[in-house]
Amino acid sequence: MARIVCWGLVCLQGILLLILAARFSPALVDRLVQPRPPSVLLVTIDMLETRHLHCYTGGKTWTPSFHSLASDGILFERMYAQAPVTDVSHASLMTSRYPSELFTDRDPRVAVHTMAEQFARRGFRTAYFPSCGLLNPEVTSKEVADVLPFGRGFQETFPVDAREGVPLFDTHRSGTDTNRIAISWIARQSAAGRPWFAHVHYRDLHPPAVLSFQPVDDNLGALLAAVDRENAVVAVLSDHASSPRAPRLLDRRLHVPFLMQVPGGPRGARVKRFAQAVDVGPTLLAAACGEYSRDACSGRDLFGDAPRREVVAESRYLDGRMLRGERFKYVEYFTDRPERYLFDMQADPEEKRNVIARHAAEAQRMQASLAGYLGPTGGHQIMPDTKRLLQRLDYF
Numbered sequence: 489m490a491r492i493v494c495w496g497l498v499c500l501q502g503i504l505l506l507i508l509a510a511r512f513s514p515a516l517v518d519r520l521v522q523p524r525p526p527s528v529l530l531v532t533i534d535m536l537e538t539r540h541l542h543c544y545t546g547g548k549t550w551t552p553s554f555h556s557l558a559s560d561g562i563l564f565e566r567m568y569a570q571a572p573v574t575d576v577s578h579a580s581l582m583t584s585r586y587p588s589e590l591f592t593d594r595d596p597r598v599a600v601h602t603m604a605e606q607f608a609r610r611g612f613r614t615a616y617f618p619s620c621g622l623l624n625p626e627v628t629s630k631e632v633a634d635v636l637p638f639g640r641g642f643q644e645t646f647p648v649d650a651r652e653g654v655p656l657f658d659t660h661r662s663g664t665d666t667n668r669i670a671i672s673w674i675a676r677q678s679a680a681g682r683p684w685f686a687h688v689h690y691r692d693l694h695p696p697a698v699l700s701f702q703p704v705d706d707n708l709g710a711l712l713a714a715v716d717r718e719n720a721v722v723a724v725l726s727d728h729a730s731s732p733r734a735p736r737l738l739d740r741r742l743h744v745p746f747l748m749q750v751p752g753g754p755r756g757a758r759v760k761r762f763a764q765a766v767d768v769g770p771t772l773l774a775a776a777c778g779e780y781s782r783d784a785c786s787g788r789d790l791f792g793d794a795p796r797r798e799v800v801a802e803s804r805y806l807d808g809r810m811l812r813g814e815r816f817k818y819v820e821y822f823t824d825r826p827e828r829y830l831f832d833m834q835a836d837p838e839e840k841r842n843v844i845a846r847h848a849a850e851a852q853r854m855q856a857s858l859a860g861y862l863g864p865t866g867g868h869q870i871m872p873d874t875k876r877l878l879q880r881l882d883y884f
């Protein structure tokens with residue numbers, strides 16, 4: 489009996505499809521019978537800090553756009569950038585690879601597939617809206633784009649225009665102008681009815697163009713209003729916190745805000761587990777497409793994979809790196825004079841007292857764990873050509 493009913497339903501579905509095919513365009517029929525993945529909006533806000541946001545710290549400044557995203561979605565309390573500087577941090581974010589995987593020849597099997605390439609391969613229309621020349625797809629040359637592939641794989645890019653007398657990597661565009669371009673692009677994709685992946689970058693908090701915080705919140709609000717959030721995964725984060733002028737691997741430079749919204753996902757959730765920038769790609773791919781390629785990245789799906797117990801970060805020229813665990817943080821620098829630190833982050837959140845002598849065994853364990861992520865201490869130097877290319881962009 490059940491089989492007859494089942495067969496009847498299949499026939500009924502077939503008849504309905506025939507009627508649809510006769511009356512409507514094939515594209516429309518296709519859309520009606522095949523569930524479409526949600527679109528994906530990734531927003532990076534240069535130098536945004538948790539202390540700027542009411543939803544993190546309950547601070548004085550009311551930030552309604554961030555607040556509404558946090559109450560409709562998920563707030564990650566312990567998100568870390570992979571590097572304390574804009575270009576390197578974005579390169580890691582967009583490739584889901586550690587800086588040492590991008591800047592050394594340690595393992596030729598490490599394949600680099602950007603988030604944009606992966607979404608494009610899955611049928612998404614992809615576009616990139618940087619707000620500074622430093623993040624243009626090819627900042628100054630093809631060689632730089634190979635080292636810092638944050639702009640690779642986008643089908644459309646809306647780069648910042650060069651200005652006479654100003655180095656390209658030092659030019660920037662206001663968030664309002666970037667928004668105008670991004671919002672009209674999103675409207676075109678929505679009208680075409682196809683899934684899209686957009687990376688929108690704002691730089692209004694970054695020196696020398698420091699504005700008040702209000703325009704950043706306003707711009708984010710306008711951008712989110714242009715997106716059908718019932719059918720889009722949204723991720724908002726910062727590339728690093730505070731001024732990168734002396735880019736030591738301090739928590740106050742690496743700990744960043746990260747908010748997400750997933751259709752049908754939790755609302756108002758606060759995640760206390762660790763997360764890091766390389767996890768964003770796998771998490772977005774898994775949320776939108778149900779899967780990601782494990783061999784194409786070093787991150788993990790923050791919802792589907794085992795929780796992280798620690799995070800790592802590296803300095804611009806790979807001459808410093810850190811492992812942050814629940815209580816302790818281990819840091820090593822291999823500049824002129826090698827330095828090793830262990831900080832008790834619960835007793836000393838400002839990282840002022842080196843307790844490595846008192847907790848030598850813990851430091852040893854963390855050093856080995858760090859080597860497991862990034863290779864042996866001092867064993868993988870940055871390639872000289874890569875260092876020279878990065879130095880050309882190091883305007884701070």
Ligand SMILES: [Zn+2]
Binds near residue numbers: 534535573575694
């Ligand atoms: Zn930055």
